[in-house]
Structures are given as C-alpha cells and as structure tokens.
Amino acid sequence: MRNKHKKKFEILENVKIEEMVAEGKCLARHNNMVIFVGGVAPGDVVDLRIIRKKKSFLEAEAVNFHAYSELRVQPFCEHFGVCGGCKWQHIGYDTQLYYKQKQVKDNLERIGKIPLPEFDPILGSEKDKYYRNKLEFTFSNNGWLTKEQIQSGEEFERNALGFHIPGRFDKILDIEHCYLQPDPSNAIRLTVREYAREHGLPFYDVMKQEGLLRNLIVRTANTGELMVILQVKYDDQEAITGILDLLAERFPEISSLQYVVNPKGNETFHDLEVVTYKGLPYIHEEMEGIRFRVGPKSFYQTNAKQAYELYRLTRELANLTGNELVYDLYTGAGTIANFVAKQCKEVIGIEYVPSAIEDAKINSQINDITNTTFYAGDMKDILSDELIARHGKPDVVITDPPRAGMHQDVVEKLLQVHPDRIVYVSCNPATQARDLELLSEKYDVARVQPVDMFPQTHHVENIVLLTAR
Structure with missing residues (x-):
C-alpha cells in the first residue's frame, strides 16, 4: 500500500542554468519562477528535483545532466561534492573571479542603491590551492560513508579525522588529502589518525559526548613556524603524550606543540587552559617586517599572503600622510591598526573580544609601535562621545565588521562624527551594501576594490572608500 504521507518531489526536466548568484548558488528559471541550485555551473542543462518551495522562489538539486557547461573544469579533489569546502572547484579560477566581482557589484547596486564609480578589477589570489594557514580537523567514531561505499557492501573504517558534512554537525568525512593547507598539514593529520587507530584510542562520539579525541588544529605561518593543537575530552596523559611525542619526533619543524582538555559540550576553548607541551606558546606571521604573534586562541586571516594585499590596499585607500588620527x-588582534600605525599620527582600535585586544597590545609592544591605543567592549557602547572627546575626532575610520555588518548605532555615530574618509572592509557585500546606503546620507563611494581571499569558494572580501561631502 502506498504511503500517502510520503513526500513527493517534483522533477523539472531540461532546465538550463543561467548564472551564478549569491552564496555560491546558481540561478535557473521555470514558468517565471526563480530556482536556486547548488553544485552546477552556468550553461549546464539539467533535470532538477525541487527540494524546497518558497513564495517567491524554489530550491532544487540537479539529478541528471543533459549537457555540461563550457565553464566547467575537472575538480582536483577526490572529496569534491561530499566535503563542504572548495565548492567552486568545478569552475575555472578566472570564472570564479568574474562571478565574485559580479556578486559585489550586484549587491552594491541592488541593496545599496547608490551611485558607484568604476570598479577596480578584483585582486585574485596568487595561490588558488594550499593558501590557508589554519585548518581544524574533527575526530568522529562514526565517519560519513559515501553512497558508493554504502552500495559496495564492504566494511569501512569508521574512525574518521576530517571535516563536517554540510548541514550535519554529527557527521565527519574522513579526509585523505586536503588542498587547502600546505605541507606538512596532511602528513600531520594522517600520522595522528593512524596512530590513534592503531592504539585503539577512542574517537569522539558527538551524540553521546564521549570519547577521548575531539579536534586537531594545524596552523602554519609565513615565517615557517608551525603550531599543532590537540583537543581531548579528558586528561589521559598516556594517550596525549603518545601522540605529541610522535609528532615532535616525526615533525621537528613544529615550533609550538600544545593540547587542551575540553570536557564541555562544544569544541570552543577560549575559556580553557591550553597547555604548551613543547616549544613556544605562539607562532608569528609577518608583514613588511611587522611581526604578529599568533597564539592558540588568536584570530589571524587564514590566507596570510592575500591578507597582506587586503591590508596594503586598505592603507592605500586611506591615503595616510602621517598626520591622521x-x-x-572591529580591530580584532590589531592587525590593521599595527600595519597602518607607522603611516599616521595615532590609531585607536576597538574590538568586542578582550583576548583579541590583549593580542593587539602585544603586537604593538613586540614591534615597538607606541602610537596605538586599544579598547575592548561592545562597539556601539565604546564608540561614544566620551571616547571621541578623549582622543579627538578621527580623520579616517577603518572598519572591518563581522558578516552581520555594523550596528545601526555605529553607523549613526559615524554620520555624527563625520570623518573625512571611511575605508569599509567587508567579508559580506550584502550587509556592506546595506550600511553604505545608510552612510550615503553624508558620503560618496569613491572607490570599490574586491579582493579574493578564499579561492574555490563563493566568499569574497570587498574594500570601499567613502569620502565625506
């Protein structure tokens, strides 16, 4: 008997994919209805299964390909299509850059609704593989099996060390080779995985919240320094020292070897002690001779080479002469503040996370930078009349908010203070465009410069120079 409650998915045949749009999805149309589809390329002709219906659009997945786009290239990773990373590796890098620039332009014009100058061409990344300086791998005793593995009927090793399946906090894909981080990242991960399997160490079960091994973090730096952090559920010294001693022996280039015992229900450890087992408790990144200390809890841009280009362009657009306040x-660990400090009179950095502000102060100290002052607290509260009275009206404001953009109170304060120039750095062109529309009351957009920080993904950074009227 047919189950009348079983959900039926509508199939649309021979649909042509038109273009790439926001959040890495592609757009198609059927009977005047917009359809968003993942995992396809403009020019593909596909059969679509509708998986979600909204009032003004549909969401679908491709179930059959009739023709492939000329924009397609062969994906380089064996985990493509299952792993949540590098979702754009089926299209060439030049095509990726074209659609990232288009994404920025579309957002600023559609949401910002303000006159825009000619765009500077997007600055691509010199490396489109092995560009990240930090990866976090998760242990699981119930590793994800692909459809092919399940259909084979074979038995597979379920203790996995890799990445989360998209949309599944409880499922981890075991990774053999990752193209995101340079050597020896892959070798370190595989060494830890094989040692743990051979010695019967318990991989974490996130549903039951039990098992020893939780997380492995590898941080590489452009100075050649290397940090590895092992996160465990409980303090089993025999198991911990066994893994760390092996890493120290096999990889003498590790300059900071650490571990953290985390009994909590999540993997965050900003409130926990991190134990330095061997080496120093930090590594260093470097830009133009300025060294940035990176500890286990520090934030630093994950594409260091492209971060330098982002900050260089930010400084260029700020047009500093040496006399500006x-x-x-949203200074974070003070990377931009310390990077521009030598080109201005004084920098006031504000950030919500207290530990990041401590990093910012340390980075000023170790570089003998004496014209920076940092404050920790909620931006809308710290950026007050009292602070401006104490330090003076800024000549230039650099703002690099999180994906949600700036709080409306912060935008209103900028309109009130009215600095000569605002350089707005954003990882989300949509919220940046929203804020630009608000700022257009007193500011003109003078320059737009997209920067690609994350090749093989839809993410894009954008810098906008605003000049006061």
Whole structure:
C-alpha cells in the first residue's frame, strides 16, 4: 500500500542554468519562477528535483545532466561534492573571479542603491590551492560513508579525522588529502589518525559526548613556524603524550606543540587552559617586517599572503600622510591598526573580544609601535562621545565588521562624527551594501576594490572608500 504521507518531489526536466548568484548558488528559471541550485555551473542543462518551495522562489538539486557547461573544469579533489569546502572547484579560477566581482557589484547596486564609480578589477589570489594557514580537523567514531561505499557492501573504517558534512554537525568525512593547507598539514593529520587507530584510542562520539579525541588544529605561518593543537575530552596523559611525542619526533619543524582538555559540550576553548607541551606558546606571521604573534586562541586571516594585499590596499585607500588620527573599528588582534600605525599620527582600535585586544597590545609592544591605543567592549557602547572627546575626532575610520555588518548605532555615530574618509572592509557585500546606503546620507563611494581571499569558494572580501561631502 502506498504511503500517502510520503513526500513527493517534483522533477523539472531540461532546465538550463543561467548564472551564478549569491552564496555560491546558481540561478535557473521555470514558468517565471526563480530556482536556486547548488553544485552546477552556468550553461549546464539539467533535470532538477525541487527540494524546497518558497513564495517567491524554489530550491532544487540537479539529478541528471543533459549537457555540461563550457565553464566547467575537472575538480582536483577526490572529496569534491561530499566535503563542504572548495565548492567552486568545478569552475575555472578566472570564472570564479568574474562571478565574485559580479556578486559585489550586484549587491552594491541592488541593496545599496547608490551611485558607484568604476570598479577596480578584483585582486585574485596568487595561490588558488594550499593558501590557508589554519585548518581544524574533527575526530568522529562514526565517519560519513559515501553512497558508493554504502552500495559496495564492504566494511569501512569508521574512525574518521576530517571535516563536517554540510548541514550535519554529527557527521565527519574522513579526509585523505586536503588542498587547502600546505605541507606538512596532511602528513600531520594522517600520522595522528593512524596512530590513534592503531592504539585503539577512542574517537569522539558527538551524540553521546564521549570519547577521548575531539579536534586537531594545524596552523602554519609565513615565517615557517608551525603550531599543532590537540583537543581531548579528558586528561589521559598516556594517550596525549603518545601522540605529541610522535609528532615532535616525526615533525621537528613544529615550533609550538600544545593540547587542551575540553570536557564541555562544544569544541570552543577560549575559556580553557591550553597547555604548551613543547616549544613556544605562539607562532608569528609577518608583514613588511611587522611581526604578529599568533597564539592558540588568536584570530589571524587564514590566507596570510592575500591578507597582506587586503591590508596594503586598505592603507592605500586611506591615503595616510602621517598626520591622521585613525579609528580602527572591529580591530580584532590589531592587525590593521599595527600595519597602518607607522603611516599616521595615532590609531585607536576597538574590538568586542578582550583576548583579541590583549593580542593587539602585544603586537604593538613586540614591534615597538607606541602610537596605538586599544579598547575592548561592545562597539556601539565604546564608540561614544566620551571616547571621541578623549582622543579627538578621527580623520579616517577603518572598519572591518563581522558578516552581520555594523550596528545601526555605529553607523549613526559615524554620520555624527563625520570623518573625512571611511575605508569599509567587508567579508559580506550584502550587509556592506546595506550600511553604505545608510552612510550615503553624508558620503560618496569613491572607490570599490574586491579582493579574493578564499579561492574555490563563493566568499569574497570587498574594500570601499567613502569620502565625506
């Protein structure tokens, strides 16, 4: 008997994919209805299964290909299509850059609704593989099996060390080779995985919240320094020292070897002690001779080479002469603040996370930078009349907010203070465009410069120079 409650998915045949749009999805149309589809390329002709219906659009997945786009290239990773990373590796890098620039332009014009100058061409990344300086791998005792593995009927090793399946917090794909981080990242991960399997060490079960091994973090730096952090559920010294001693022996280039015992229900460890087992408790990144200390809890841009280009362009657009008072909003670990400090009179950095501000102060100290002052707290509260009275009205404001953009109170304060120039760095052109529309009351957009920080993904950074009217 047929189950009348079973959900039926509508199939649309021979649909042509038109273009790439926001969040890495592609757009198609059927009977005047917009359809968003993942995992396809403009020019593909496919059969679509509708998986979600909304009032103004549909979401679908491709179930059969009739023709492939000329924009397609052969994906380089064996995990493509299952792993949540590098979702754009089926299209060439030049095509990726074209659609990232288009994404920025579309957002600023559609959401910002403001006159825009000619765009500077997007600055691509010199490396489109092995560009990340940090990866976090998760242990699981119930590793994800692909459809092909399940259909084979064979038995597979379920203790996995890799990445989360998209949309599944409880499923981890075991990774053999990752193209995101340079050597010896892959070798370190595989060494730890094989040692743990051979010695019967318990991989974590996130549903039951039990098992020893939780997380492995590898951080590489452009100085050649290397940090490895092992996160465990409980303090089993025999198991911990066994893994760390093996890593120290096999990889003498590791300059910071650490571990953290985390009994909590999540993998965050900003409130926990991180134990330095061997080496120093930090590594260093470097830009133009300025060294940035990176600890286990520090934030640093994950594409260091392209981060330098992002900050160089930010400084260029700020047009600093040496006499300016600069406010650096959402300063993080003070990377931009310290990077521009030598080109201005003074920098005031503000950031919500107290530990990041401590990193910012340390980075000023170790580089003998004496014209920076940092404050920790909620941006809308710290950026006050009192702070401006104490330090003076800024000539230039650099703002690099999180994906949600700036709080409306912060935008209103900028309109009130009215600095000569605002350089707005964003990882989300949509919220940047929203803020630009608000700022257009007193500012003109003078320059737009997209920067690709994350090849093989849809993510894009964008810098906008605003000049006061």
